[in-house]
Amino acid sequence: MNKLSKILSFVSISLLILTNVQAQDWNITAEQKDMKLGVAYTEDIQDAGNTIFKKSCKMCHGDVNIATTNDRELPLAPNLGATDWQGANTDGEIFTKISNGKGGMPPFSGSLSDDDRWKIVAFIRSSYSDYTPPVTDATADTKPKTPKFEGEIKDIEATYDDELNSFIVRIIAVDADGHPAKAQGIKLDFFVKRYFGDMALFEGERSNEDGEVIIEAGKLKADKDGNISIIARTSDKAITSEKTITIGYAKVWDNPILGRNIWGTSGRTPLWMLISYLVFTFGTLLVLGWAAFQLLRIHNLRER
Amino acid sequence: MSENKKQSDEAIMLKIREDLLTPMTKFPLSYKIWIGSLLTIIAVAIWGYTIQLQNGLGETGMRDYVSWGVYIASFVFFVATALVGMLISAVVGLVGQKWITPISRIAEMIALAFAMVAGIAIVADMGRPDRILNLLFHGRFQSPIIWDVTVVNLYIFISILLLFLPLLPDLGIIRNHMKKDLPKWQWNMYNILSLGWVGTPGQYKILHSTLRVLLILIVPVAMALHTVTSWLSALTLRAGWDSTIFGPYYVTGAFVAGAGAVLVAMYFIRKAYRLEDYITDFHFDKMGKLMVLVGLVYLYFNINEFLVPGYKMKAADADHIFTLFSLNGEYGVMFWLTQTFGLLLPITLGLFKPFRKPFPMMLIGLAIVIGAWFKRVIIIVPTMIHAYLPIQNVPESFHHYTPTGLEITVTLGIVAMAVLIISILVKLFPVISLWEIAEEKGVDIHKDL
Numbered sequence: 072m073n074k075l076s077k078i079l080s081f082v083s084i085s086l087l088i089l090t091n092v093q094a095q096d097w098n099i100t101a102e103q104k105d106m107k108l109g110v111a112y113t114e115d116i117q118d119a120g121n122t123i124f125k126k127s128c129k130m131c132h133g134d135v136n137i138a139t140t141n142d143r144e145l146p147l148a149p150n151l152g153a154t155d156w157q158g159a160n161t162d163g164e165i166f167t168k169i170s171n172g173k174g175g176m177p178p179f180s181g182s183l184s185d186d187d188r189w190k191i192v193a194f195i196r197s198s199y200s201d202y203t204p205p206v207t208d209a210t211a212d213t214k215p216k217t218p219k220f221e222g223e224i225k226d227i228e229a230t231y232d233d234e235l236n237s238f239i240v241r242i243i244a245v246d247a248d249g250h251p252a253k254a255q256g257i258k259l260d261f262f263v264k265r266y267f268g269d270m271a272l273f274e275g276e277r278s279n280e281d282g283e284v285i286i287e288a289g290k291l292k293a294d295k296d297g298n299i300s301i302i303a304r305t306s307d308k309a310i311t312s313e314k315t316i317t318i319g320y321a322k323v324w325d326n327p328i329l330g331r332n333i334w335g336t337s338g339r340t341p342l343w344m345l346i347s348y349l350v351f352t353f354g355t356l357l358v359l360g361w362a363a364f365q366l367l368r369i370h371n372l373r374e375r
Numbered sequence: 376m377s378e379n380k381k382q383s384d385e386a387i388m389l390k391i392r393e394d395l396l397t398p399m400t401k402f403p404l405s406y407k408i409w410i411g412s413l414l415t416i417i418a419v420a421i422w423g424y425t426i427q428l429q430n431g432l433g434e435t436g437m438r439d440y441v442s443w444g445v446y447i448a449s450f451v452f453f454v455a456t457a458l459v460g461m462l463i464s465a466v467v468g469l470v471g472q473k474w475i476t477p478i479s480r481i482a483e484m485i486a487l488a489f490a491m492v493a494g495i496a497i498v499a500d501m502g503r504p505d506r507i508l509n510l511l512f513h514g515r516f517q518s519p520i521i522w523d524v525t526v527v528n529l530y531i532f533i534s535i536l537l538l539f540l541p542l543l544p545d546l547g548i549i550r551n552h553m554k555k556d557l558p559k560w561q562w563n564m565y566n567i568l569s570l571g572w573v574g575t576p577g578q579y580k581i582l583h584s585t586l587r588v589l590l591i592l593i594v595p596v597a598m599a600l601h602t603v604t605s606w607l608s609a610l611t612l613r614a615g616w617d618s619t620i621f622g623p624y625y626v627t628g629a630f631v632a633g634a635g636a637v638l639v640a641m642y643f644i645r646k647a648y649r650l651e652d653y654i655t656d657f658h659f660d661k662m663g664k665l666m667v668l669v670g671l672v673y674l675y676f677n678i679n680e681f682l683v684p685g686y687k688m689k690a691a692d693a694d695h696i697f698t699l700f701s702l703n704g705e706y707g708v709m710f711w712l713t714q715t716f717g718l719l720l721p722i723t724l725g726l727f728k729p730f731r732k733p734f735p736m737m738l739i740g741l742a743i744v745i746g747a748w749f750k751r752v753i754i755i756v757p758t759m760i761h762a763y764l765p766i767q768n769v770p771e772s773f774h775h776y777t778p779t780g781l782e783i784t785v786t787l788g789i790v791a792m793a794v795l796i797i798s799i800l801v802k803l804f805p806v807i808s809l810w811e812i813a814e815e816k817g818v819d820i821h822k823d824l
Contacts, residue, residue, distance in 0.1 A: 333517050334517070335517070336515065337513065337514060337515040337516060337517075340515065340516040340517060341517070344516055344517060345516055348516050348521075348522070348525075351599070352525055352529070355529045355533075355592065355596060356529070358588065358589075358592050359529075359532050359533065359536065361588075362536050362540075362585050362588065362589055363536075365581050365582075365584075365585040366540075366570060366585075368581050369543065369570055369571075369572065369578050369581050369582065370570040370571050372571075372573075372575055372577050372578050372581075373570070373571025373572070373573060
């Protein structure tokens with residue numbers, strides 16, 4: 072009886088858990104599935120979507136890396152660049168998933184506007200080559216702001232301009248004929264190397280008509296020799312350039328270990344503490360010595 | 376008149392000598408059994424300690440997280456109890472309370488004995504006691520540990536002087552009157568120790584002024600001693616130790632523990648030496664009232680210590696407080712037993728006159744002392760289990776602390792050592808100051824004793 076009831080309760084609890092897990096579903100209606108992309112599918116919109124993605128999605132999903140399937144272990148949130156997933160979901164489905172969330176994924180309908188969520192969809196779609204955007208009036212008359220660069224990117228070069236206090240990231244490219252050309256409209260990333268992860272100064276910034284991106288260095292901290300390590304790359308990661316440049320004077324660093332501080336070694340005791348210790352200890356010992364001397368005086372008085 | 380006075384003085388002195396010095400010459404069977412059993416405990420403890428020394432601290436229940444166990448708890452307990460010398464002689468004595476005269480030497484003996492064994496508890500806690508001198512060579516003045524070591528030693532010196540100075544006139548009396556009652560070596564010892572005391576006004580003057588200075592000096596030193604001991608814990612960020620009132624919390628707790636120890640010692644010394652004429656019900660009554668007073672102050676600090684973090688319930692503090700306050704918590708039962716029998720009941724019962732009689736006072740004192748020891752365990756150990764970072768990927772034994780039999784044996788050995796020191800001191804020297812009693816009875820002590 073006891074055994075039976077144990078088995079029964081185990082089975083029923085397992086069933087409860089299973090049904091509960093299965094109950095966790097996206098629950099997307101046919102109507103939602105058929106929704107069309109609510110924004111124009113242009114590079115500007117995709118860029119705007121990228122910005123929102125970085126703020127709201129990247130911390131779980133990571134970068135959108137193009138792959139055939141989501142075969143990575145971590146992070147748990149799937150890689151949205153998996154083409155099988157991209158192919159299986161309509162724009163409306165992705166939009167609804169962002170809006171309503173499921174399990175560990177929060178709903179974004181309250182924190183992001185419809186427009187913003189559609190922009191994210193547009194950004195995600197930008198890394199799916201088989202995607203065909205819905206034909207609307209908006210897409211028809213929207214051309215990319217800059218003509219697409221037709222040449223070949225050879226290298227990328229980053230320099231520091233002392234007077235402007237700026238970094239200049241320049242693309243070295245040749246046009247279709249093999250002549251040096253200025254590559255406009257290429258997306259670039261730029262990082263400063265730090266101990267714990269690289270610090271992005273910009274990501275996905277498009278090069279100007281000179282094939283450059285200029286960014287102010289601000290009050291970047293350099294190391295003790297005034298050096299800084301920078302990484303410049305095209306956003307598609309095809310070309311990366313990494314180097315160390317000198318941006319200023321050596322940073323003067325006060326080593327807190329070297330002063331007379333409470334956390335220092337015994338040789339670096341703060342003076343006030345050393346003095347209080349010595350005053351207290353030797354003061355007490357002095358009184359004790361005086362008391363011992365009184366004993367001697369008592370002894371000397373032994374004969375009247 | 377002077378002839379009459381002299382005769383009556385001598386009669387009084389004769390009785391005082393008879394009552395207070397005779398126990399020193401007698402070694403009844405009970406005393407021998409008592410000393411023998413203490414020595415046995417110490418011998419077993421030494422045997423246990425050699426095992427620990429050979430195999431390392433793995434023989435104890437201490438592991439990576441709980442690295443302070445009953446040894447350190449005992450150390451804090453010994454230091455706490457040692458503070459009674461300062462409470463009785465200095466604080467109560469300096470405000471002009473005369474009733475402490477027959478108790479003050481007992482308090483000083485307890486103080487000296489417990490201060491001396493406190494250091495032994497620290498050494499027992501060390502994995503490599505052979506490196507103890509590194510403390511002097513590489514110690515940092517910023518660390519409370521070096522202050523603690525310094526102040527403990529200063530306190531021991533002052534305690535020795537405070538015990539020895541008022542003994543001088545008594546030693547003079549023993550030298551003059553006990554030559555035929557004592558073995559030769561013992562009389563010689565008293566003869567040397569008495570420093571040629573004859574009781575001239577000049578000697579008394581020096582004695583009184585020196586005593587007064589030392590009694591004032593011991594107050595800041597004792598406060599520093601226990602405050603620094605509390606800082607060993609309170610200067611960390613750990614839940615349960617991260618407290619601004621730890622100094623006064625420890626000092627007031629020490630007064631309670633010390634008062635309890637004096638009550639117990641008073642009772643047994645009075646019984647063994649038949650000192651009912653000197654340590655009277657009146658003294659137990661007064662000691663009881665003093666115990667209630669310091670108990671109430673300590674209760675006040677207890678409320679502060681637990682209510683304030685308990686109101687805020689910061690995550691780690693909440694964990695800690697649950698462990699102590701909930702009967703389901705790991706230390707819940709110990710905590711409530713300790714607080715009830717070590718503090719709440721003694722205060723409550725001490726308010727009523729029938730409980731301030733010798734026997735009930737002794738029982739209450741015993742409860743206070745045992746409670747005081749467990750309270751130190753509660754202060755030291757649970758905090759170490761509540762680290763801020765989760766304790767993970769460690770053997771099960773790292774999560775909890777249970778002292779091993781060996782650890783308890785060594786601890787008991789140290790306690791026995793303290794009791795042994797007291798037992799020897801009360802046999803070697805008069806437990807009550809003869810000359811102060813005589814002075815109280817109006818005897819002209821400046822005359823030849």
